[in-house]
Amino acid sequence: MNDLNGYDIEDLSPGMSATFGKTVTESDIGLFAGISGDINALHLNEEYAATTPFGGRIAHGILTTGLISATIANKLPGPGVIYLEQQLRFLAPVRPGDTVNATVTVKEVIAERGHVVLETICRVGGKDVISGEARVKVGSSKKREEKKKLAAAGV
Amino acid sequence: MNDLNGYDIEDLSPGMSATFGKTVTESDIGLFAGISGDINALHLNEEYAATTPFGGRIAHGILTTGLISATIANKLPGPGVIYLEQQLRFLAPVRPGDTVNATVTVKEVIAERGHVVLETICRVGGKDVISGEARVKVGSSKKREEKKKLAAAGV
Numbered sequence: 001m002n003d004l005n006g007y008d009i010e011d012l013s014p015g016m017s018a019t020f021g022k023t024v025t026e027s028d029i030g031l032f033a034g035i036s037g038d039i040n041a042l043h044l045n046e047e048y049a050a051t052t053p054f055g056g057r058i059a060h061g062i063l064t065t066g067l068i069s070a071t072i073a074n075k076l077p078g079p080g081v082i083y084l085e086q087q088l089r090f091l092a093p094v095r096p097g098d099t100v101n102a103t104v105t106v107k108e109v110i111a112e113r114g115h116v117v118l119e120t121i122c123r124v125g126g127k128d129v130i131s132g133e134a135r136v137k138v139g140s141s142k143k144r145e146e147k148k149k150l151a152a153a154g155v
Numbered sequence: 156m157n158d159l160n161g162y163d164i165e166d167l168s169p170g171m172s173a174t175f176g177k178t179v180t181e182s183d184i185g186l187f188a189g190i191s192g193d194i195n196a197l198h199l200n201e202e203y204a205a206t207t208p209f210g211g212r213i214a215h216g217i218l219t220t221g222l223i224s225a226t227i228a229n230k231l232p233g234p235g236v237i238y239l240e241q242q243l244r245f246l247a248p249v250r251p252g253d254t255v256n257a258t259v260t261v262k263e264v265i266a267e268r269g270h271v272v273l274e275t276i277c278r279v280g281g282k283d284v285i286s287g288e289a290r291v292k293v294g295s296s297k298k299r300e301e302k303k304k305l306a307a308a309g310v
Contacts (some may be wrong), residue, residue: 004203022191031189034186035190035221036222037221037222038229039225040236048159061238062221062223063190063191063221065217066190066193066215066217066218068217069191069193069216070191070193070194073193073194074194083216083245084245085243086216
């Protein structure tokens, strides 16, 4: 672990998993529209959204993706991580009031580059709403120790 | 165009492009942390962020991605679009106060499925900060007219 209690590359192995759950609220959707500028009627206009196959307003897909970012940044690998890539497939709608569980699972550890490939899934009531994969970069306890030794030796 | 002034599949061809620009503010970053639950110190803690290679706080990558969602939903293909997939590569940091221009360009039109593949790029001062690709679904003016004819014929 690093000083911020995040995982180093040496700590990670395939199968490790973490989940963060959050209820997506009306407020989240309104604020995200302002932050992003995405004023899609499907998210903001109940009268319009009710006429679509969704039958009512749904959350922005990228808003829900924020919970994947949260799981990666807060839990696995956690603090110190750098986000490199994210692939997303939007499978089903998230509605105001839905509780989303974002789960990330280590698929591959590329030790020499400090890269980790994670499976990233968001679920509502056990149903997948977003699937995908992330690539992140983490630190190395081994490299930090080597630097310390060199510093102590005055190199 | 559909009733909401969004493009139908028949209106789209490779090379069509649209851009949406927005300044990413301190307020956006704070609100996005609350919406997503992503409290990465790199986004919220200036004293910590100053010690990293970034040299200060940066915006959440998924926050900036929201501007891609906005360009797709508001401009190209615009209202009525359904987001299917998004690939993202985070190339460089976005700092509070940076103005991000998100540009989407039609790469491929898959008429029989109503799918459109878009190149999606976010830039700050001409420099790419996010690159990637989206797949979206749009409506068909041809199919709507066929439905109307069938309805008029009482089928």
